[in-house]
Amino acid sequence: MLLEMKVKTVTVDRSGGFLVLLTDNEVKKVLPISIGPFEAQSIALVLEGVQPPRPLSHDLLKVLCEQLGGELKKAVITDIRENTFYAELYIQKNDEFIVIDSRPSDAIAFALRCGASIFMAPKLVEFTYDYEDLIRADNQENEETH
Numbered sequence: 001m002l003l004e005m006k007v008k009t010v011t012v013d014r015s016g017g018f019l020v021l022l023t024d025n026e027v028k029k030v031l032p033i034s035i036g037p038f039e040a041q042s043i044a045l046v047l048e049g050v051q052p053p054r055p056l057s058h059d060l061l062k063v064l065c066e067q068l069g070g071e072l073k074k075a076v077i078t079d080i081r082e083n084t085f086y087a088e089l090y091i092q093k094n095d096e097f098i099v100i101d102s103r104p105s106d107a108i109a110f111a112l113r114c115g116a117s118i119f120m121a122p123k124l125v126e127f128t129y130d131y132e133d134l135i136r137a138d139n140q141e142n143e144e145t146h
Contacts, residue, residue, distance in 0.1 A: 039105035
């Protein structure tokens with residue numbers, strides 16, 4: 001059974017790379033996924049409610065999907081292989097589902113724009129962290145640097 005996830009935030013890791021943090025509905029588990037700077041910006045804009053003056057790639061993808069009669073129903077983080085996460089988009093057109101391979105960052109950015117649910121395969125639970133542990137570790141790190 002798939003686990004529904006929500007985008008908690010986009011953040012920067014210790015090495016300066018970007019992470020999107022997905023949490024379960026109870027905000028107990030966190031799945032961090034490394035993403036590129038453009039995808040981080042695309043996700044952050046939606047989270048902040050900012051509408052860019054011109055459509056970004058994910059906005060274009062949404063319009064294209066709608067104009068072709070499709071509707072994104074869900075994005076699923078499906079797997080991890082060699083430290084790379086994989087995802088799929090489930091687009092419904094009429095009575096048919098079209099499943100498209102996607103990078104998780106693109107799937108998340110697209111799902112946020114479409115109001116579609118984001119899910120994680122249960123086998124990925126072992127790659128999650130306890131949210132409270134992350135908060136404690138972050139607070140300790142902040143105290144040590146001040």
